[in-house]
Amino acid sequence: MSTAGETAWQRLDIRVVYQGLARVALSLPAGILGITVGDDPIWPLIAGSVFGVLGALGTLSTWRTTRFRITGQQVEMHTGWLARRHRIVARERIRTVDVSARLLQRVLGLRTVHVGSGEADASFDLNGLASEQAERLRRDLMPGARNEEIEQTGRAGEPQPGPETVIARLRPQWVPLNVIGVWSVFAVLGPVFALHWLLRPFGVDLLDTAHDLIDGPSLVWTIVVAVLIAYPIGIALQAATFVMENWNFTLLRTGDGPDTALVTRRGLLTTRTVQRADGRIRGIAFDEPLLWRWLRLTRTKVLSTGLRALGEASVGDILPRLRLGEARELAARILPDGARPLEAELRRHPRGALVRRIGWAAYGPALLSGVLLLFTLSGALPGRWWLLPLTLLPVTIPLAVVAYRSLGHTTGGDYLMIRTGALNRRTVALQKRAVIGWTIQQSLFQRWGGRMTVGIPTAAGSRHYEAPDMSVDQALAFVAEAAPHLTDVTRPRSAPEERSGPTEG
Amino acid sequence: MLWRTLQAIFWAVGVLGALTAIYAYAEITRPWLGPVLLILAVVYAVNITVMPTWRYRVHRWEATDNAVYALSGWITREWRIVPISRIQSIDTEIGPLQRRLGLATISVTTASSEGKITIEGVATPVAEEAVDRLREITAATTGDAT
Numbered sequence: 001m002s003t004a005g006e007t008a009w010q011r012l013d014i015r016v017v018y019q020g021l022a023r024v025a026l027s028l029p030a031g032i033l034g035i036t037v038g039d040d041p042i043w044p045l046i047a048g049s050v051f052g053v054l055g056a057l058g059t060l061s062t063w064r065t066t067r068f069r070i071t072g073q074q075v076e077m078h079t080g081w082l083a084r085r086h087r088i089v090a091r092e093r094i095r096t097v098d099v100s101a102r103l104l105q106r107v108l109g110l111r112t113v114h115v116g117s118g119e120a121d122a123s124f125d126l127n128g129l130a131s132e133q134a135e136r137l138r139r140d141l142m143p144g145a146r147n148e149e150i151e152q153t154g155r156a157g158e159p160q161p162g163p164e165t166v167i168a169r170l171r172p173q174w175v176p177l178n179v180i181g182v183w184s185v186f187a188v189l190g191p192v193f194a195l196h197w198l199l200r201p202f203g204v205d206l207l208d209t210a211h212d213l214i215d216g217p218s219l220v221w222t223i224v225v226a227v228l229i230a231y232p233i234g235i236a237l238q239a240a241t242f243v244m245e246n247w248n249f250t251l252l253r254t255g256d257g258p259d260t261a262l263v264t265r266r267g268l269l270t271t272r273t274v275q276r277a278d279g280r281i282r283g284i285a286f287d288e289p290l291l292w293r294w295l296r297l298t299r300t301k302v303l304s305t306g307l308r309a310l311g312e313a314s315v316g317d318i319l320p321r322l323r324l325g326e327a328r329e330l331a332a333r334i335l336p337d338g339a340r341p342l343e344a345e346l347r348r349h350p351r352g353a354l355v356r357r358i359g360w361a362a363y364g365p366a367l368l369s370g371v372l373l374l375f376t377l378s379g380a381l382p383g384r385w386w387l388l389p390l391t392l393l394p395v396t397i398p399l400a401v402v403a404y405r406s407l408g409h410t411t412g413g414d415y416l417m418i419r420t421g422a423l424n425r426r427t428v429a430l431q432k433r434a435v436i437g438w439t440i441q442q443s444l445f446q447r448w449g450g451r452m453t454v455g456i457p458t459a460a461g462s463r464h465y466e467a468p469d470m471s472v473d474q475a476l477a478f479v480a481e482a483a484p485h486l487t488d489v490t491r492p493r494s495a496p497e498e499r500s501g502p503t504e505g
Numbered sequence: 506m507l508w509r510t511l512q513a514i515f516w517a518v519g520v521l522g523a524l525t526a527i528y529a530y531a532e533i534t535r536p537w538l539g540p541v542l543l544i545l546a547v548v549y550a551v552n553i554t555v556m557p558t559w560r561y562r563v564h565r566w567e568a569t570d571n572a573v574y575a576l577s578g579w580i581t582r583e584w585r586i587v588p589i590s591r592i593q594s595i596d597t598e599i600g601p602l603q604r605r606l607g608l609a610t611i612s613v614t615t616a617s618s619e620g621k622i623t624i625e626g627v628a629t630p631v632a633e634e635a636v637d638r639l640r641e642i643t644a645a646t647t648g649d650a651t
Contacts, residue, residue, distance in 0.1 A: 305616075374540035436591040437620040443581040457620025464619035 009067040015108045016063040016128035020056040022104060027052025062127060070140060075115060077124050087124055092277075093117040097138050100270035101131075113137055138273060167333045168319065170249035170266075177297055178246075178321045179239045189230070191237075244268045246320055251334075253278075262302070262334065264318060276318075278336040280304045282434035282460035283415065286327065286342060286427045290402070293425060296324045300331060303430060303461030341415035341429035346408030352449040353469035354404040359445075361396035365389040399423070409454075409467045409474070411481040418456075418467045428465050432482055434458045440475065454478060566624045568635055570642055573613050575622045585622045591615045592643050597636055599629070611636060 031049025034042040061081045068077040075094070078086040096116035105111065111134035113126040129137065247268035254263050260278045265271065283303040292298065300319040319330060332340045372386035403422035410417050416435070419427045439455035446452060452475040453468045470478060559579040566575040572588045598610045609632035613622040627635070 371540075374544075378539045436615050437585065437587040439586075439620065440584040441578075441581055442583075447582070455619065457615060459616035 009069045011068075012063050012066050012126065012128040013110060013130045013133065014063075015110055015130065016059060019104055019108055019110060019128065020059040020063070022108075023052055023056035023059070027056070059128070066126070068126060070137070075124075075141070077126070079124075089115065089117050089124070091141065094141050095276070096272065096274045097141050098267075098270060098272045099134050099138055100267075106269075111135075115141065138271070165253045166250060167253060167262075168249075168251040168330050170246055174246075174320055174322065175239055175242060177295075177323070178242045179235050242320070245270075245272075249320070251318065251330075260336065262318070276302060276304050280460075281336060282458065283428065283430035284331050284335055284342065285429065285461065286324075286331075288324075288425045288427075290423050290425075292321070297321050298324050298327045300327050300334070301461070302334065303428070303434075303458075305434075305460045337414065339413050339415060341412060341417055342427055344410050344412045344417055346410050346417060346419055347474065349404070349407040349409075349469050349474070350449075350451060350471040352451050352471075353407055354401070356445065356449070356451075356469060357400035357404050358397060361400035362393065364396060365392045407467075407469065409470065409478060411478065416456075416478070416482040418465055420466065420468060428461075430456065430458060430460070430465065434460050435482060438479060440479075456482075564626075566622075566627075568639055568642075573622055573639070575624050577623075577625075585620075587613055587615055587620060587622055589639075589642050591620075592639070595636055595639050595643070597632055609633075613639070 027049040030052070031046050034045030034049065062079065065081050065084075066077065066079040068075065070076075070091075072091075074088050074090045076086070076088045078084065094115055094117055096114075098114040098116070099111050100114070101111050105128070109131050110128050111131050113129055113134050115124055115126070126134075126137075244267070246266045249264070249266040251262065251264050253260055255261055262276045262278065262281070264274045281302055281304045285301040285303060287299040287301060288297070299317060299321055302318045318334065319327065322330070328340065328343055331342055332338055335341075366389075368389035369386045372389065376382075376386050399422045403420075406419055406421055406425045408417075408419040411432075414431050414433070415429045416432055417427065417429045419425065435456055435458060437457050439457065441453040441455065442451070446469070450472050451469045452472055453466060454470055454475050456465045456467070457463065458465065467478070556579055560577075563579055563582060564575075564577050566573070568574075570589070572586055573592070575585045577583050577585075592613055593616060594614045596612045596614070598612065599608070600610075603609060603626070607629050608626045609629045611622075611624045611627060611632050613624075615621060
């Protein structure tokens with residue numbers, strides 16, 4: 001086992017300097033061009049060149065000051081010129097290792113290694129390592145690579161030992177599933193506007209040109225044509241992005257004995273490796289937005305402690321969009337114990353929950369128009385604007401029914417299952433041991449209807465899951481079943497409830 | 506209860522006062538602010554007269570050897586349970602108004618921010634005693650690594 005003092009500090013590759021110089025060489029002519037060509041200086045060009053030069057200087061100073069080393073237990077880096085920073089991350093905390101390269105870096109054979117520990121801030125970038133070094137680092141930092149290997153650096157380059165079970169690989173059929181969507185149009189809008197602003201200083205107005213090209217009898221017609229053109233392009237772009245991001249997608253389980261972990265590798269230009277230790281996995285969830293539900297597609301998430309739910313982009317997402325059946329098969333293999341909690345039959349919630357949802361659907365718009373009516377009466381709003389929210393009713397009431405139909409809960413094996421959501425139906429299977437308490441809510445109407453909302457705080461996933469509107473019996477049974485190790489806890493729990501009975505009246 | 510009433514009164518005076526001032530000085534906002542003021546006045550009236558008593562009658566808490574329980578709320582009631590083994594920290598907080606009235610707020614934190622228990626308006630000696638006891642129990646119970 002190496003101590004901190006023995007391992008030598010490493011620094012970034014010398015080619016970073018060439019990269020900086022190349023950037024200066026590329027940016028300067030652009031700036032000069034911006035000043036000399038034309039009567040007025042072309043500001044975007046000048047700004048670009050200034051940024052380029054500054055960026056290059058930044059890269060050089062990073063190269064000068066960055067040192068890092070990997071010991072048996074932790075990764076250390078210190079960097080910074082004016083503000084020095086020393087950061088230490090324990091190796092067992094490392095969750096993601098991304099290797100990426102921009103065009104210029106790629107030409108020079110450089111890579112950026114981004115090490116993430118699952119938290120939004122406790123991570124660092126090593127900008128500018130030789131590609132072989134980066135690859136070796138990626139292997140070293142991932143699980144299964146033991147301390148001894150790091151010391152015998154010669155061997156560490158080889159594929160890591162330990163059994164690997166491949167759970168899933170990218171299949172061509174997945175591509176169309178992940179491309180369908182209403183939002184493809186917007187994938188085109190971004191680049192088009194970027195191009196528009198880029199070309200503007202040169203006197204080319206892209207939007208006007210486009211407008212002239214597809215000019216028609218009315219604005220609506222123009223928009224329809226534009227969307228019709230943009231949609232296929234958007235889909236193609238999304239397909240390309242998907243393939244690039246998920247190239248070589250592999251989900252596998254590595255390690256042996258108790259020390260296993262799930263590892264995903266993917267990406268063509270940016271290789272992203274995410275590992276989730278099995279010991280930290282607390283459950284699994286399916287997300288099904290409304291549109292996908294009709295197509296029977298789902299997104300799979302793993303609930304795991306020590307991973308931020310938000311922040312570091314979608315670390316919880318473990319598989320791309322899949323057919324439900326396929327996702328279920330894979331989910332069973334993803335969970336370390338091979339359970340299939342997400343397929344369990346769910347208990348329906350009482351009728352009252354449906355009534356409550358329809359009530360919400362009705363009084364939401366009604367309340368809104370009531371507020372608007374008040375404003376109309378006080379003279380702030382003219383005319384009949386206050387009637388507008390009522391037109392939402394035909395949308396909200398079916399949604400209420402959908403929301404009710406998706407409610408469900410049950411327990412089974414080591415897991416408890418909850419399903420909720422109207423627009424985005426989410427089925428969560430959480431291990432019972434991950435429950436760290438209960439919050440049970442009852443509003444005035446719920447008290448009259450004998451229903452409760454059970455909230456489950458947990459350290460994994462999004463930290464809090466809720467099963468709204470169970471009947472009181474269901475809720476008590478659910479709590480008792482879900483927490484057998486808390487039985488002594490749940491027993492006296494009903495006591496304060498009964499005690500509060502008299503005050504209720 | 507007195508504490509909550511005072512708090513509600515302070516809030517009501519602050520918010521309503523500010524809005525009325527705007528209402529009086531800026532004529533242009535009158536049609537917009539009028540209804541808002543009206544509704545807020547009703548809400549605060551209920552808040553001052555009904556809410557504190559109601560809450561006082563509902564709120565309960567208890568710390569046993571296994572868990573901490575709390576019941577709170579008035580229109581919406583909420584039970585919270587935290588098993589002792591999942592407690593991460595225990596805090597006591599005393600605000601200026603609370604100090605005058607000899608009250609304290611106890612908060613029990615867990616690994617999930619949603620699973621936190623806050624017990625407001627406990628008499629200071631009782632709070633101290635409860636926190637001491639909880640500290641002993643938590644020290645005796647081994648955490649189960651969540």
